[in-house]
Amino acid sequence: MDLMKAITDHESVVRSYVRNFPAVFEKARGSWLYDVDGNAYLDFFAGASVLNYGHNHPELKEALLDYISGDNITHSLDMASVARAEFLEAFDRLILQPRGMNYKVQFPGPAGNNAVEAALKIARKVKGREKIMSFTNAFHGMTLGALSITGNSFKRQGAGLPLTHSDSMPYSNYFGPEHNTIEYIDRMLQDSGSGMDLPAAAVVETVQAEGGVNVAADEWLRGLQDICRKYDIMLIVDDIQTGNGRCGKFFSFEEAGIDPDVVTVSKSISGYGLPLALTLLKPEHDIWEPGEHNGTFRGHNLAFVTARRTLELFWADDTLEQDIARRSSMIEKRLLEMVRKYPEAEGTPRGRGMMQAIEFGNKELAGKTSAVAFKKRLIIETAGPDDEVLKLLPPLTTSDEDLVKGLDIIEDSLVEAMRELGITKKAASE
Numbered sequence: 129m130d131l132m133k134a135i136t137d138h139e140s141v142v143r144s145y146v147r148n149f150p151a152v153f154e155k156a157r158g159s160w161l162y163d164v165d166g167n168a169y170l171d172f173f174a175g176a177s178v179l180n181y182g183h184n185h186p187e188l189k190e191a192l193l194d195y196i197s198g199d200n201i202t203h204s205l206d207m208a209s210v211a212r213a214e215f216l217e218a219f220d221r222l223i224l225q226p227r228g229m230n231y232k233v234q235f236p237g238p239a240g241n242n243a244v245e246a247a248l249k250i251a252r253k254v255k256g257r258e259k260i261m262s263f264t265n266a267f268h269g270m271t272l273g274a275l276s277i278t279g280n281s282f283k284r285q286g287a288g289l290p291l292t293h294s295d296s297m298p299y300s301n302y303f304g305p306e307h308n309t310i311e312y313i314d315r316m317l318q319d320s321g322s323g324m325d326l327p328a329a330a331v332v333e334t335v336q337a338e339g340g341v342n343v344a345a346d347e348w349l350r351g352l353q354d355i356c357r358k359y360d361i362m363l364i365v366d367d368i369q370t371g372n373g374r375c376g377k378f379f380s381f382e383e384a385g386i387d388p389d390v391v392t393v394s395k396s397i398s399g400y401g402l403p404l405a406l407t408l409l410k411p412e413h414d415i416w417e418p419g420e421h422n423g424t425f426r427g428h429n430l431a432f433v434t435a436r437r438t439l440e441l442f443w444a445d446d447t448l449e450q451d452i453a454r455r456s457s458m459i460e461k462r463l464l465e466m467v468r469k470y471p472e473a474e475g476t477p478r479g480r481g482m483m484q485a486i487e488f489g490n491k492e493l494a495g496k497t498s499a500v501a502f503k504k505r506l507i508i509e510t511a512g513p514d515d516e517v518l519k520l521l522p523p524l525t526t527s528d529e530d531l532v533k534g535l536d537i538i539e540d541s542l543v544e545a546m547r548e549l550g551i552t553k554k555a556a557s558e
């Protein structure tokens with residue numbers, strides 16, 4: 129059987145990543161994927177940060193297999209189950225309490241966009257207002273509410289109807305570092321002639337992952353929180369891709385020291401690639417009627433089992449955080465070296481924690497580098513409105529040795545991609 133043909137013949141043309149990484153994958157372990165021909169690929173994409181702890185972590189797998197073989201309950205809607213209770217207890221004990229946080233946990237449905245939709249609904253319900261403040265180059269998912277606060281015009285037009293009830297404001301550094309967009313937003317809200325309605329909430333990513341790895345300054349995030357408090361607007365942090373340790377701490381906003389009203393969490397929360405999403409709410413905003421936001425897969429027991437085990441394995445002490453800090457600086461240093469060594473690439477490195485990236489002068493260079501890297505068996509994605517940013521998302525558990533291996537492949541691929549695109553030192557100095 130031609131496996132790829134079965135996919136191209138029968139699956140909708142909407143399919144996407146399979147086009148950039150055209151192999152049929154069969155097995156995976158840690159930071160490595162294996163295709164049906166037995167080729168090994170180093171994974172610097174990690175399911176868009178769903179696999180922060182690598183593929184098929186042996187201890188998570190064991191917890192899952194034990195749970196299944198013991199005939200423990202798999203599906204129970206939101207009826208009480210041991211797995212659900214144990215996850216909630218562990219999340220409170222290992223994540224919320226040590227950080228002095230007080231949130232109620234809502235299970236809105238299995239995907240990130242479910243967490244975003246629930247966040248928008250509760251903000252509108254609490255504040256009794258319709259508008260949501262979003263940001264340039266934001267990405268929050270593909271359902272209508274999430275799309276209405278997403279920047280990318282290609283994704284937005286897929287909605288097929290007007291996306292309303294949101295206002296897009298300039299993100300941190302949108303006009304460069306010399307412009308303070310917080311002042312602009314403040315003025316828009318304060319001026320009764322600005323044409324801007326008071327929103328129920330502002331929804332923000334601390335690093336815009338899909339939008340091109342745009343990093344918000346800590347000061348900007350604090351400024352946004354001040355504005356939200358000044359105008360009685362709820363602050364929602366979408367931590368779906370930036371959370372779960374990706375940017376250094378469990379929550380990406382810990383270093384900025386902000387205290388969001390609502391936090392959306394998904395992607396790596398199950399630790400194993402099983403779908404799970406959380407919408408974290410301050411107790412005073414938890415004003416749902418029972419069943420008002422319902423759904424079939426709101427918290428799945430198999431995901432609860434691996435999620436709890438993940439918290440115990442990786443978040444009971446600061447070993448992982450220290451590893452992330454060391455690996456982040458390894459990546460940062462190497463990317464800086466690369467952009468200095470190849471000035472003709474006109475590269476700008478940026479990122480936070482283990483979400484690092486390079487934006488190139490030539491918008492085709494990131495995509496070309498990713499394509500060459502795939503031939504060299506490294507999986508690495510692009511981001512940004514024109515896919516002009518090469519984005520590194522290795523599992524947080526990637527060994528230092530594999531990290532160096534991947535960075536070497538990136539450098540080789542960049543050199544080859546520049547050659548293919550005719551980008552030379554001479555052209556850059558013209």
Ligand SMILES: *Cc1c(COP(=O)(O)O)cnc(C)c1O
Nearest residue numbers: 239240241267268269366368369
């Ligand atoms: C992936 C992502 C989402 C959407 O999650 P889905 O599971 O694809 O619905 C929302 N916000 C951010 C920041 C994301 O990275």
